[in-house]
Amino acid sequence: xxxxSSSKTIKSLLAALFASAMLLxxxxxLAEPVLRVSAxxxxxxxxxxxxxxxxxxxxxxxxxxKVEFTPVTDYAASVEGLVNNKLDMxxxxxxxxxxxxxxxxxxxxxxxxxEEDEKFKSVFITTKAEITRLEDLKGKTxxxxxxxxxxxxxxxxxxxxxAKINPDTDMKRIAFSGAHDATVAAVAGGKVDAGVLxxxxxxxxxxxxxxxxxxxxxxxTTPGYFDYNWxxxxxxxxxxxxxxxxxxxxxxxANPQDKEILDLQRATRFIPTKAENYxxxxxxxxxxxxxx
Numbered sequence: 001x002x003x004x005s006s007s008k009t010i011k012s013l014l015a016a017l018f019a020s021a022m023l024l025x026x027x028x029x030l031a032e033p034v035l036r037v038s039a040x041x042x043x044x045x046x047x048x049x050x051x052x053x054x055x056x057x058x059x060x061x062x063x064x065x066k067v068e069f070t071p072v073t074d075y076a077a078s079v080e081g082l083v084n085n086k087l088d089m090x091x092x093x094x095x096x097x098x099x100x101x102x103x104x105x106x107x108x109x110x111x112x113x114x115e116e117d118e119k120f121k122s123v124f125i126t127t128k129a130e131i132t133r134l135e136d137l138k139g140k141t142x143x144x145x146x147x148x149x150x151x152x153x154x155x156x157x158x159x160x161x162x163a164k165i166n167p168d169t170d171m172k173r174i175a176f177s178g179a180h181d182a183t184v185a186a187v188a189g190g191k192v193d194a195g196v197l198x199x200x201x202x203x204x205x206x207x208x209x210x211x212x213x214x215x216x217x218x219x220x221t222t223p224g225y226f227d228y229n230w231x232x233x234x235x236x237x238x239x240x241x242x243x244x245x246x247x248x249x250x251x252x253x254a255n256p257q258d259k260e261i262l263d264l265q266r267a268t269r270f271i272p273t274k275a276e277n278y279x280x281x282x283x284x285x286x287x288x289x290x291x292x
Contacts, residue, residue, distance in 0.1 A: 033065045035240075039091035040078045042149060042180050043201065045071040051264045058261055062247035063240070074178075075148035079103055082233060089244070093150035094120075094227045094281040095290075101275065101282075102291060110229040110275055111241065112248040114267035116200065119224030122151045122159075123202050125187050125216050126194040132219050134163040141173045143186045143195035147290075150227050150281060151198035152180055158284045159222050181205065188216050198227070200266045226277045245272065 037056070039048050048071055056067045070087070072078045075096055081087035083104045092100060092110075100108045130136060137160070144167075145152020153176070160167055167174050173192075177183040180197035184205055187195045199221065205211045230248065232241060248270040251258045262269065285291040 035059070035063065035065055035067045036086070036088045037067060037069050037090070038072050038078055038081060038087050039069075040075050040093055040096050040146075040148075041072060041178075042093070042145065042152065042198070044179065044181065047181075054257075054261045054264060058251075058257075059244070059247055062250075063243050075146050079148075082108060082231065085233070088236065089230060089232045092229055092231050093148075094225070094229075094278045095150040095154045095285055096148055097229055097231055098278055098282045098285055098291065099148065100231060101278075104233070106275075107234045108231050109234050109236075109241070110231045110273045110278070111245050112270040113226070113229040113273040113277075114265065115269050115271050116267060117227045117229065117273075118271075120151060120227035121199040121224055122156045122196050122222045123199050123218045124156070124194060124196045124220040124222075125184065125202070125218055127187060127190065127216055128193050131194055134160060134165060134220055136219075137165060137194055138170045139172050140193040141175070141191075142167065142171050143175045143177050143183050143192040145176065145180050145183050145197055146178050147176050149180075149198075150225075152177075152183065152196060154281065154285055154288065154290060155222060155225055156196040157288055157290075161288070181210075184211055184216065188212075194219075204266065225280065226273075229273050 037052070039052070041048065049069055052069045056069055060067045072081060078087070078090050078092065079096055079100045080103075082090045082100055090100075097108070097110055124134065128140075131140065144156065147153055157167060165171075175186070175192060177186050177195070180201035183195040183197045184202070186192050188211060202218070206213060232244070249272070251262055251270060253259045253262055253269065282291065
């Protein structure tokens with residue numbers, strides 16, 4: 001091969017490589033931004049995705065960017081996903097927010113909560129006639145939800161301890177169902193004598209006719225406490241953070257489409273929140289030895 005033809009070949013290859021690099025660069029720069037969203041798996045993944053779909057569509061319009069919901073396998077995965085930049089926004093319970101706050105060294109920010117989350121509650125349920133108060137749980141089998149659940153474990157445990165009942169030593173056996181609806185199924189199916197779950201899921205299951213209140217009944221409702229919120233990392237673009245906050249606060253029950261979103265989220269409306277609201281939950285977690 002002559003020097004001239006060799007030179008032309010090299011130039012052609014360089015030109016092709018340069019064109020490919022330009023196309024790749026253009027493709028990357030034009031890639032559609034995506035808001036990666038998830039939630040603690042306190043209900044079945046299919047239910048979480050069903051609840052989020054209208055909200056995700058709404059946020060896409062408000063933000064002008066794609067919104068993707070990715071379910072996670074357990075509560076810890078939701079925390080690690082946000083802390084390690086694999087997720088951008090997560091629906092946390094109060095305890096998982098505290099875990100994320102601790103894991104990230106205060107590099108997460110709670111944006112909004114439902115109005116209901118200012119005074120959230122848990123309900124203790126049973127099928128046994130002899131169980132009418134917390135003290136009756138001594139010597140019984142019992143199910144919490146997930147070990148990292150605020151309303152299905154941490155706060156109920158704190159109220160049990162306040163009633164001088166240590167679940168680990170005073171009960172015959174404790175289990176962790178993994179989700180609120182699974183706790184109801186365990187109690188209704190006779191796998192345990194009693195259990196506890198958040199009041200929101202309990203009321204939803206009643207409304208859907210998925211539980212018979214003549215068979216499974218509430219025997220104790222806790223006092224109110226702060227719980228769920230939508231959380232992002234503190235390094236999120238301030239403009240995007242404001243757009244997200246404004247979008248949630250703009251949801252109005254008077255608008256039929258907004259009402260559908262709020263109903264699925266079991267919310268009257270969304271309100272601003274702040275990290276300090278969850279100090280009591282952090283104290284309860286440390287007292288119970290659950291914060292690592």
